[in-house]
Amino acid sequence: MDFSIVVSEFASLFLDGIVVGAIYALVALGYTLVYGVLRLINFAHSEIFMLGTFACLGVTMLLGYTGYEEPIGIGLFLVTFILITVVAAVASGSAAMLLEVVAYRRLRRKGANRLSSLISAIGASFFLVELFRLLTDSKDWDFPRLLDKNSLFEVSSAYVTADKLVVLIGAFGLMFALDRIIQGTRLGRGIRAVSQDEKTAVLMGVDVDKVIAFTFLIGGVLAGVASAFYMLFYEATKFNVGFLLGISAFTAAVLGGIGNIRGALAGSFALGLIQQFSSAILGYNWRDVVTFLILVLVLLFKPTGLFGEAIQRARV
Template sequence: MDFALLHDAFWGLTFDGLALGAIYALISLGYTLVYGVLRLINFAHSEVFMIGTFSALVASGIMGVKVEDDPRTGWNMIFTLLICLVAAMLASGITAVLVEIVAYRRLRQRGATKLATLISAIGVSISLVELFRIITDSLPREFPRIMDKTFLFSYAGADIRNDKVIVIIAAGLMMFALERFISKSRYGKGIRAVSMDENTATLMGVNINKVITVTFLAGGLMAGAAAFFYILVYENTSFKVGFFLGISAFTAAVLGGIGNLKGALFGGFVLGILETYTSAVFGTAWKAVISFLILVLVLLIKPTGLFGESIQQARV
């Protein structure tokens, strides 16, 4: 145990935790949106994220970025970064929609049990992981450094690195956009209506299939953005990257109260910071154990998560 490290590097750890938390929060939005509408855990969501990381990698390759190159500068850099971001978001969004069509739609229309749907989603998840394991030959892949990583400034001994600042700000913007979309747009209202009461929403003329597709698309886009930010900060990916991030992001969603957008954000940041602190104190090996214990404690004291459940209540 190393409390001295936590004490000395407190602000640096907090900052790192925020960047990690932003990624968790973006992924957990996908879990929470799907849960709000379908009342199901989307088991393939971690693979939606994984495909996003690989798409960013492919996009960087198409843009001619190589691992041994010097980082790019100016507009060239911004353009390359944006292309990678868009590629990751599109790929993840499309994957999420396809997952819904393949794993969920038919079972939903037949009124299958939750467990049957869960297994079908697990099947998709296994297939995608295996597909990428075969494609990548079980090897991790390195992401080239597009952007020069420099320290912007220091605060209380913490070096604030530019890529993490970008991640936190961009993630914040994404979440704001999603929040606007859910509360103002036509489909956002549809999502809220379906999460309140599916049957009544259908009677009121909501096209439930479209709403569910849009829900998966929105969750996929957020996971794609998370995938790009992840690969930007950590600079590598592999076929199993989705697994632990997926579990942590789901924990974050439950922590905040699954089905609740603000809860997912809050849960993501809290979990990111707590994981960073605990890995400083107990070592990274125990990170997952500590966050699990935190989750159990929260659930025992407040079983609906910190913010309570359901999309509609948080928005009205």
């Protein structure tokens, strides 16, 4: 227990909390969107993220990075990183759509009970983790350092580095884009309609299958982009990387009120900060215990989260 570090390192912990929170937010949005249309927690979403991290790694390997190079210049970095992000987004997005077809669609059409869909998703999740464990030899895989991580400038104790700025700018840009998609496009309106009342949405001519597939696609793309940011920030991945990140992102979604898009964002930043400060005080080993405790406490005392308003209430 060391509380003095909270005071001396406040700005540093705060910055890291926001950066981690931004990554959580992109994954948490996937949980919350799918929950909105299916009323189910997508247990395999964390594996979609994991798949994205390996897609990022694959791109750098194909481009010939070995991990021992000097960081590249900003122009080349932007081109390379956009390529990595796009590939990860495509890989995760298509995996998410495939997941919907394989694990959910048939059960949904049969009107099977929730337990069946949950078990099916958990099975898919385990299949993916184990597949990548076998494919990647259970090793830790390092991501090459693309960007110089020396501090650009300092704010109090916080070292502002380029990778943190990229994550923050990218994540906020994407969140804004998502908000526009949900509020402004035809399919976004479809997502809100299905979240509100699936049966009525069908009667109103909404193609529910298409809307649900599109929701999985958005969730997968966001997870893919999150995986690129994650790799830039943490520079390592492993087959089980999705599990703890998935639990954190899910906790963030619940903390903000599951099904509520803006709630998921607020919950993510709150959780990122809580994790940074609690690991500074209690030690890193207890970080996940703290996350679980938050999840349990929120579910027990305020299951609707901090912002109980659900996705369907958000009007144009």
